[in-house]
Amino acid sequence: MNKKIAITCAITGAETTKQQQPALPITPEELADSAYECYLSGASIVHLHARDKDGKPTQDPAVFKKTMDLIRKKCDMVIELTTGGAVGMTPEERIAPVKLKPDMASLDCGSVNFGNEYILNPLPVMREFASVMNENNVKPTLECFDASHVFASQILIKEGLIKPPYHYGFVMNVFGGIRYTPKMLSALIDLLPPESFFTVMGIGKSYLQAMYGAIAFGGFIRVGFEDNIYYSKRRLAKSNSELVERAVRIAKEAELDIAKPDDIRKMFNLRN
Numbered sequence: 001m002n003k004k005i006a007i008t009c010a011i012t013g014a015e016t017t018k019q020q021q022p023a024l025p026i027t028p029e030e031l032a033d034s035a036y037e038c039y040l041s042g043a044s045i046v047h048l049h050a051r052d053k054d055g056k057p058t059q060d061p062a063v064f065k066k067t068m069d070l071i072r073k074k075c076d077m078v079i080e081l082t083t084g085g086a087v088g089m090t091p092e093e094r095i096a097p098v099k100l101k102p103d104m105a106s107l108d109c110g111s112v113n114f115g116n117e118y119i120l121n122p123l124p125v126m127r128e129f130a131s132v133m134n135e136n137n138v139k140p141t142l143e144c145f146d147a148s149h150v151f152a153s154q155i156l157i158k159e160g161l162i163k164p165p166y167h168y169g170f171v172m173n174v175f176g177g178i179r180y181t182p183k184m185l186s187a188l189i190d191l192l193p194p195e196s197f198f199t200v201m202g203i204g205k206s207y208l209q210a211m212y213g214a215i216a217f218g219g220f221i222r223v224g225f226e227d228n229i230y231y232s233k234r235r236l237a238k239s240n241s242e243l244v245e246r247a248v249r250i251a252k253e254a255e256l257d258i259a260k261p262d263d264i265r266k267m268f269n270l271r272n
């Protein structure tokens, strides 16, 4: 059991819109303000996506750079960039911002149905992404939308492309991916190699149950508008930080200490 629990806030994502959630941060300034509020509330990692001027997902490194610079001016939060990007982006687009040397980046460990579309991550793309992350000292979060993705990650581990300690992200309840249930989570954890940490990401209605599941199994938590826009049934969250505040309260009730960014840097051996 970890004594300290890491809280990640995924503040925007690629799918959520302002129409659905008016408090969704879009511009680099809004993203940095939201990240900073989450940091003040106890989140130590921000998971970043970027949007263009029309609010559509973009992997433009210039937008990520501006956002990262603004966040780093405000605080020492650990910055994790997406390489999932959005449905339909090319692998070249998706990996481009990793050259900005964030602390961490997501690495999708396989293909999956995603609503009525799909996310494509063949092994050669995973290898390429892992190599670029290694060249830039970026720690991957091994995102698994299915049990087979954990096995795929182990192929890269065997090939020496991913080094311990490993950080897994179980993305549960994507429409078409693995469901969140305590037994499913337990089964995924059983597949992990030694020296693994894991964060549980419950999508939509499953997010709160998945948070309790993460705590029960000694894992880390992710909240934020990428995963869920509601605070409770039919009540939209006022902000990303409102969701972080609740996560902190629940973790403290379980007598866990909240990991600070420096704790994460030591735990994951971050180098940027």
Ligand code: ZN
Pocket (backbone or CB within 6 Å): 010, 013, 014, 047, 049, 082, 084, 106, 226
């Ligand atoms: Zn994401």
